[in-house]
Amino acid sequence: MEIWFLGTGAGRPMKHRNVTSIALRLPDPDCSLWMFDAGEGTQHQLMRTPLKLGKLEALFVTHLHGDHTYGIPGLLSTRSYVGGNSPLQLFGPPGIREMIETALTLSSTHLDYEITYHEVFEGVIYQTERYTVEALPLEHRIPCFGYRITECESQGKLNVELLQQLGVPAGPLFGRIKKGEDITLPDGTLIRAADVTGTPVCGRVIAIAGDTKPCDNASRLAQNADLLVHEATFAAGQEEKAHLYGHSTTVEAATTARDANAKRLIMTHFSTRFVEEDLAALEEEARAIFPNSSAAHDLYHTEVPRVRG
Structure with a gap:
């Protein structure tokens, strides 16, 4: 299982940082792609990776702000051109269907596949043979959700x-x-x-928080997660401004990870006030609270390993 950060910025694109999008490449035998948000230019970012848009199986939208959604119509259109004709599951807050279908209808965009829309609610929203996805509402300026992906335990190796x-x-x-x-x-x-089988292999848990102030549901999402992806729009000491706009600081993201007993934190969604050279300092702020913290940059990717029980 591999996670890619296609864009790590907040608000608007920058020269060296695009707006928010995350891709999760599932392991064998699925080998499919799940995405979380798709800000403007996301399909351009995909072209800079080995990820295949035709493999996209599900798109989860945290909320309807443009820096998380303006890339969706183009992404869906291009999926048809690259041979993606299997059905697509699309999840998001109320209004997601109207938003996407309006853009596709008014632009006369024809898709060679069916989209199944799911307006998200609190609880389990999607299940496959190997994965369960739960959603929890977070605290932002408009309805916003975080997602928790839980992989099923697998049998150990046959003797x-x-x-x-x-x-x-x-x-x-x-x-x-x-x-x-x-x-x-x-x-x-x-x-x-x-x-006659070895030790079972525990399923992985990944929590992806949308834009949010610190809140109980962010902690619930992150509980004992192998990886927490959390926004860190602002730096330590900027809590008042962060909360005014429904966001968190580096220290608050790290505190959520620590208190939830997560194994790892990756921060994203950085304000345009920060340039790439600032990321190391933002990372250190978080590490003072939760040592296994890192700040993502565009096209950063990492494996999420399984742990034997």
């Missing part, structure tokens, strides 16, 4: 040597055991999956 000793033939039975199913051999021998 092939032991299975052979027990007389289990390779083939479909191996597959059933790998899925956690106990089996009975023709001679009546019961093979328990737990006895």
